[in-house]
Amino acid sequence: MYQGLVRLTAVRFAALALLLAAWPLASASAADPGRNNELLDKLVSSYPDFLASHDENSLVWKDGTVMTFDDGKGAKDFDTLLDHPDLEDQFYTPYPAGRAGIPPGVDIDPGRVRYEPFFAKMYGDCKKGEVTKKMVDVVWLPKHGGKKLKITSVNGVDRKLKAVSDELDKLPDSFVKYLTPLGGTYNCRVIAGTTRPSVHGNGAAIDINVAWSDYWRNARPVDGKYPYKNRIPWEIVEIFEKHGFIWGGKWYHYDTMHFEYRPELLP
Numbered sequence: 001m002y003q004g005l006v007r008l009t010a011v012r013f014a015a016l017a018l019l020l021a022a023w024p025l026a027s028a029s030a031a032d033p034g035r036n037n038e039l040l041d042k043l044v045s046s047y048p049d050f051l052a053s054h055d056e057n058s059l060v061w062k063d064g065t066v067m068t069f070d071d072g073k074g075a076k077d078f079d080t081l082l083d084h085p086d087l088e089d090q091f092y093t094p095y096p097a098g099r100a101g102i103p104p105g106v107d108i109d110p111g112r113v114r115y116e117p118f119f120a121k122m123y124g125d126c127k128k129g130e131v132t133k134k135m136v137d138v139v140w141l142p143k144h145g146g147k148k149l150k151i152t153s154v155n156g157v158d159r160k161l162k163a164v165s166d167e168l169d170k171l172p173d174s175f176v177k178y179l180t181p182l183g184g185t186y187n188c189r190v191i192a193g194t195t196r197p198s199v200h201g202n203g204a205a206i207d208i209n210v211a212w213s214d215y216w217r218n219a220r221p222v223d224g225k226y227p228y229k230n231r232i233p234w235e236i237v238e239i240f241e242k243h244g245f246i247w248g249g250k251w252y253h254y255d256t257m258h259f260e261y262r263p264e265l266l267p
């Protein structure tokens with residue numbers, strides 16, 4: 001559960017209002033078995049190749065593994081959410097699908113909180129060489145140069161990304177500059193400035209052209225707050241979302257070239 005009040009001393013009034021707006025939603029979750037049930041249903045339906053069912057507070061995998069949904073540790077500050085999340089914390093704030101959600105409020109990073117054992121179990125551990133074995137080629141924008149990229153075949157992500165590529169390929173030529181050359185897909189590394197593994201190590205994420213990207217770490221904070229910046233057009237975001245990929249441009253800690261396969265967060 002998200003406890004936004006911890007950072008009160010560090011933020012100004014406008015930011016406080018945003019935190020308070022987000023807080024009731026998250027704090028309601030622990031006491032709301034109906035909401036947990038909905039989220040667990042959504043997880044099971046989003047990853048049908050791996051997940052079989054759930055009960056009130058756990059996810060049952062097809063191989064019999066049982067994973068706890070809510071660890072019962074109660075309120076977590078933002079850094080703890082990122083470093084020690086449970087499955088429930090992945091939903092600490094809703095992902096706003098479509099042309100919505102920007103600029104995000106302070107510490108509103110829908111999809112950036114990831115319970116790593118869940119993803120490692122599906123996609124493999126990149127440090128053990130388990131991820132690359134499951135990666136296949138997809139031709140990116142066949143009508144515009146068509147370079148091959150590698151992406152995981154787990155969860156049909158390769159097919160989903162091919163569908164994204166086919167739709168992006170039909171956009172007017174003015175969009176191509178955002179999409180190629182690609183920033184990349186697979187990279188077994190930790191997230192810059194942290195010890196947390198990057199989702200790029202799962203082989204289920206893609207960075208479009210770095211030249212048009214904006215990243216919160218490159219921004220200078222103003223009054224302790226990162227000013228939002230984005231140059232990626234909605235048309236591109238909408239196509240990715242349609243096929244199960246969320247966009248890093250909807251995070252307060254924005255990373256606007258970044259898309260990752262997270263169908264559980266989309267309608």
Ligand SMILES: [Zn+2]
Pocket residue numbers: 200205206207255257258259
């Ligand atoms: Zn990325």
